[in-house]
Amino acid sequence: MPVSLLWAVDVYGRVYSLSTAGQQWEQCRDAQMEFKRVTAAQQCCWGIACDNNIYLNVHASDLPVRYQEETYENQRWNPVDGFSDRLLPSDRWQLSDVTGLQHQPLDNFRLPSSSWEWEGDWYVDENFEGEPTEKEGWSYAIDFPATYTKDKKWNSCVRRRRWLRYRRYKAMDTWAKIPSQQTTLPDPFSDISCGGWEINEEPRGRLSLWAVSLQGKVWFREGIYHHNPEGSLWEEVPLPGEVVQISCGPGDLVWAVLWEGQLIVREGIGRDCPKGTSWAMVDSPSPDVGATHVAVGVNVVWALTKDNKVWFRRGVNSHNPCGSGWISMVGEMIMINVGLNDQVLAIGSEDRAVYFRQGVTSSELSGKTWKVISVPRDGDRSHSSASSLVSDVESDTEKGSTDGASCIITSSSPESFVDAPTEHSDQPIETPKSRIPKVTSDSFISELVSDRGPGKTSREVRSAGPASVGPLDPQWSNVDLEEAQGQQAQTGAVVDTADTSSLSSVATFTLAMEDPYGVDEHPMWAWVSGGGCSVDSHTQLNWFNSMVQSVQSMSLSVTPAQTAAWRKQIFEQLSERTKREMDNFRHYEQAIEQSVWVKKGTMQWWRDWKPHKWIDVHFALEQFSGPEGNKDGILFIYYNFYEEKKYLHAFVNEVTILVPVLNDSKHSFAIYTPERTKQRWPIRLSAATELEMHDWLALLSVSCCDSRGIQGPPSKQAIWSITCKGDIFVSEPSLSLEAMPYPTPCDQMFWRQVGGHLRVVECNSIGIVWGIGYDHTAWVYTGGYGGGFFQGLASSTDNIYTQVDVKNVYIYENQRWNPVTGYTNRGLPTDRYMWSDASGLHECTKTNMKPPSPHWTWVSDWTIDYSVSGGTDKEGWQYAADFPASYHGHKTMKDFVRRRRWARKCKLTTTGPWQEVPPIPLSDVTILPCAAQSSVDVVPLWAISNKGDVLCRLGVTALTPAGSSWLHVGTDQPFKSISIGAASQVWAIARDGSAFYRGSVSSQSPAGDCWYHIPSPSKQKLKQVSVGRTSVYTVDENGNLWYRQGVTPSYPQGSSWEHISNNVRKVSAGPLDQVWIIADKVQGSHSLSCGTVCHRLGVQPLEPKGQSWDYGIGGGWDHITVRGNSMEPPRVHLPSLTERTPLPVRNTEINSSAVGC
């Protein structure tokens, strides 16, 4: 889990954040003034400050917020001047937008706010649809508007080119004021809530921001997304009443509280309409007491009533946003908030502490208990010893209850509310008693509630109080502003003496008076926002016991244990003991002789002969010590064949891999030997329970490793691969794996599993390994081994962490058109199932579809997937003439069928030697295969974010494989694949299928200087690239493998693509220029396999393309990387080769850098 932040405001308006990994509230020092409310998303936090302006704090990320401005320069040809900017009167502007309708001269572009800066000046885009143009970037056409081509033709009468300029959002990690919209905003804001990021992923980083003004109007901020974090304008949303408070969930839930105590629910929110269409009314949970506060999540609504009671709304989901009924919950709260994963936070009405709702899971959304978050704030007095803090905390509580806190209790107790209106109107002087100086949001609410009455009286009350309640009349806003300005000078000193003009607050707040800096009191919170705080019921939080002692004990047992002196001492002494007691006595006889050990069990076996079916078998593993003390074993499968007892056996030292094959019906696994790999027909066994299967797998795996003398973590040279299930396997390359002319056959490679779940893994030869999950999370290998089902001895104690992955399961809804009823789910008898998988062959309905294996659990409901290649209409439909065909996103006359894709998210939690590299999700990563001379040398690592940004990781060394930060490398279009060769050659593939070479990458300039466009092989769109020592290989979308011809150090871009093979899914070129692929369709003697690891044979310096393929493990493999294996094979003297040495100069140069590692 990445570290994320919980935001809160205390009653003095100070903003704090608490990290999910932290144990103290960090004050946001940057805030120049006090805040009333904050609302957080993962990428930013919005707030209302006491000047009633809205502020935005965008969290710094390695991915800059860049906005591309563009304008088109248009020219027409005339016989006199040739092409010139003299256009016809009917033509477009000389500088216009892409449609030609908008006049857009370069100097018309302005920065939207002071938070932006220009990155550089305007320049001409010299690429056109993925192809480099002739000089100056012009594209030509017969007339405006028309189809443009990059070549000038005889009839090209007009031309245009695109000018680009980037601006960058610079106000990162700081509160930047959102410029106000003077004309349409008559009154200041009093509440704000952001959410809605799950409604639509496009445009990236889209947020809904809802705000409430003091007059009870609701506003929606338009146009907030990654490239425009501030949004563009406020739009008023019509209302059935006056709103006090609003809450917007991550999905499509938006609820608000009306002055009268009812709730309203926004309906019609969806992909195309994030603002929604109408309101529905929901009554207050309690008939007598109105609601004061509401908080919504994805599938939950929590509310508070005026008596501080907590309510949970039953049956809420996106189809029924209103839910079905209220349930009363325990606790008395003054404010409540729902964070990510429907986790709940609240502020207690008496103690003003922040509470976390424990035990909230997707099946138990209401959780179990309230747990107080009790961590100190960074401003709290630093305590030298544990005991002093404990006693301080105790005395503070006492103090609080005797003087300070008592008044808060009265202020929020129901009695005082009931009395309040009369008191207010009769004796306005007394009301401030129930307030806290520098009142922020919460008391604002209580005031709104208590002041429900004629507008005039409430106005009087306000003018009598010292509160920073937003102004209804100008006088009050002035006072607030003055205070705020006065306090900007004394940063940190927040308890304002200005406020003491009100006698009552002096009287009640002796505590604050005693200590003007207010650092020593029990923290009292006013507002909390969990919208950026990614926790779930499994997250281990250190928020709840903040006694310094427990902090100490935790740090003692967790962090320095590995380096502790006692541990070192034990290791040293044990090795001394071995020397002392054993080294001189090795010739003595052992007291206990080793013998055979047998483990037996029953399983089912997928019979080798037809008809294939599962039959019951007895399974036994016999282990024994070989003559040289090495362990070995034999597997036996005893079965009945026509009443006759027979058995099948395999030597443990011949087993090459154990592959778990989990599906929803069987807990099965496959055992391969070299022979079985050739046949493409493993021994398939199935255990009765998952636990039993894991026990067997763990035992067999240890036994296989023992027989081969393999233990501990994989070596730096290891070859990593991943199956289509996301399981990770690693193989230790033998010296002769790349030997010439007789390499080790790759069906003899031994693979062992490593815990974790990944889609992509990349490594290099100094042991740096990165992975990318199905949910695009980046992971770095920790140096451990085991995890997953490996427990006990097969797994390292350290460096094993929880790993979570999320993926989508897709089903298709298919419909056929008929003239009477239009599209219906009544197909032809010959048609596919109306609910099916992608092939249409299997029926898959929303209800019968299960997660891929028992390890996965659903974490969302079925939703329409709009991100299907070919595009969709507004309801997600794709049209075609018939099944199966190519689909397009709009209906034409010829279309008679349509389909749409439904997606449902499922989540897997496992363990493995992986640690997350937050925060940017990736789609590809590459590590320089060979370069570092020592462990502190920086190793180049490049990646592509899942949005297509090119990134370069800084600070990656063998000791710090995770690196420190991302450097963004600008591109004019999104990319999808990247690879860096041993001599720092960086190649990448853009989303449009063309290749790019990055110029001038070196250790001095790790990000290089510019991209050189390399056209793709004709009519093919490339999808992946891998660069070895010198060779460059790419794979296109039709499964062709291409080799780049003519690459030399002086001309690194090469000259042309040469076709090597088809049926290729992925390629990995290593530091020896070795080439490995994942191939589709490999025929074995018993069966055909898709997704097979293959090794290119005959690759030599003078024949880098190799000769033929050798087939290894598969099918079902998805990814391989051989970029760690830099072990030069033993040289075999072949006369023809030795004559040709020395190699040409250009090769030896590159060689030298590769040999260095």
Place this chain on the structure above:
Amino acid sequence: MADDKDVLRDVWFGRIPTCFTLNQDEVTEREAEPYYLLLPRVSYLPLVTDKVKKHFLKVMKAEDVEEMWLEYEGTPLKWHYPIGVLFDLHASNTVLPWSITVNECWTQIRLHINDNNFPDRDLLHCTSNSVIEAHFMSSIKEADALKHKSQVVNDMQKKDHKQLWMGLQNDKFDQFWAINRKLMEYPTEEGGFRYIPFRIYQTMSDRPFIQKLFRPVSPEGNVHTLGDLLKEMYPAALPNDGEQKRYQVVIHGIEPLLETPLQWLSEHLSHPDNFLHICVIPTPTD
């Protein structure tokens, strides 16, 4: 940095080179050669001395011998203590190999005369391996009662118990630890076992050993260390300020630092019987 798992292997595969000699008083037909063997520290004497028995039987009248008992420098060695504990307690800081004297007792004498040389006061009789198995399993159950209120050991099947015993008997580390790891688990939120199963041995006392209830974490949440344990159980074992160290605190032939967390020791340096056996011996004078 080496992994904690390596400690388990080191502990398991600890061996003491031993020289067995027959007691001079034994009546033999011919001179008995000494017998050299590597004894596993974590095992028990009767489990590993079959070879010794066979060796000395060659020079004796086989039918006479019923039981064998061992002594070191006149001290009878208790078979129900792990071998490593016996060595650390009686013979650490001496020259290797460890020299053990073998005594045999005759059936007739014990049965009929009831006045044999067997040190009944010090030793229990061990007539078969099933006696050791019973002793070993009862230790494991006692330890689990302390660690998990017996929940783990009671949840195990009979064959798991057997596997623990067979693992020890046949010196099968993997076989043993495949089951034993379950006994070493604890809920993370509790930070350790309920009580640490430990025994403190001393040479200078008639008490066999000290065994009391002791938790791995203090009520205030502090991790208890080896030093904390000794301070409470055996303060004399700790050096006073400025004073020469008088005692060595030895576990598996090594002296862990006093600040070593007790929970870690219990997980990694316990004997197969799941007890942490701690020997307090006088510091050698030279």
